[in-house]
């Protein structure tokens with residue numbers, strides 16, 4: 001009997017060892033991609049690993065990605081390892097292969113951050129960098145409250161005052177959008193999209209071309225945490241309702257699927273999500289993708305943890321008592337302790353994978 005909670009890991013290094021072990025046991029072909037720009041807090045090397053299953057010429061490919069937002073990889077890695085340990089690869093239909101992408105953002109996973117080694121939010125980095133960046137005037141209006149000079153009671157109270165005034169004018173969801181929809185002007189801020197494609201961006205595009213170029217149908221599941229009710233996995237369609245793949249995703253996931261553009265999601269409308277890479281790199285394939293967003297804590301608690309983490313890395317001291325306290329809080333907000341949440345994560349992932357395989361095999 002597989003213990004689901006034990007599929008999850010407390011650190012990136014533990015997750016990587018478990019993933020590679022489980023993938024090898026299940027007969028997967030492993031490839032590793034070293035991140036040349038960063039190391040972990042322990043000085044260890046950081047890798048994105050992939051495991052491939054099934055016929056190399058499989059018509060249909062199931063893809064699962066963890067750690068787009070670094071620390072959220074505790075969740076995605078656990079779901080991937082649970083899939084491997086519960087016999088997922090052996091249950092694939094004959095014409096369907098799988099590509100499991102472990103730790104697309106290994107720096108963020110290892111350092112307990114959402115962002116990558118450039119302080120970039122990968123899910124805002126897949127915009128067309130040759131075009132103008134989306135404006136976010138709301139962020140600029142409150143940027144100093146988002147990253148205060150000091151982190152103490154007075155600065156926290158001042159930030160709360162600024163946020164409350166903004167929410168008074170634009171609503172709570174307007175405040176969430178200003179903070180989290182993405183910004184391209186404050187490299188030391190949060191939800192920063194960066195001004196060029198990051199290592200993870202370039203690497204996942206190469207992986208898509210090399211591993212998925214022969215497939216006719218590709219389904220991608222990207223694991224996230226931090227929005228919505230505790231343990232619930234919201235299936236978010238990250239393409240707008242006008243996109244070619246939207247009706248297909250709707251047919252696969254039904255009313256369980258939400259849409260930020262359609263106003264049915266807990267997520268703000270996001271510029272440049274990672275999932276955009278797949279239809280761009282695989283123009284001849286039918287690509288259907290979904291983000292699973294697992295709830296943890298309230299939006300103010302989660303966004304507060306993200307701001308605190310950014311402050312520690314920009315202006316604080318990781319080794320101080322305050323630094324350690326804020327990092328521990330960051331981990332809990334994106335990876336709640338205890339078995340219950342982990343079991344809920346896998347139950348929903350298992351269900352979603354089932355719907356996805358059914359969709360891949362549909363006429």
Ligand SMILES: [Zn+2]
Pocket residue numbers: 068069072223224225226
């Ligand atoms: Zn996320």
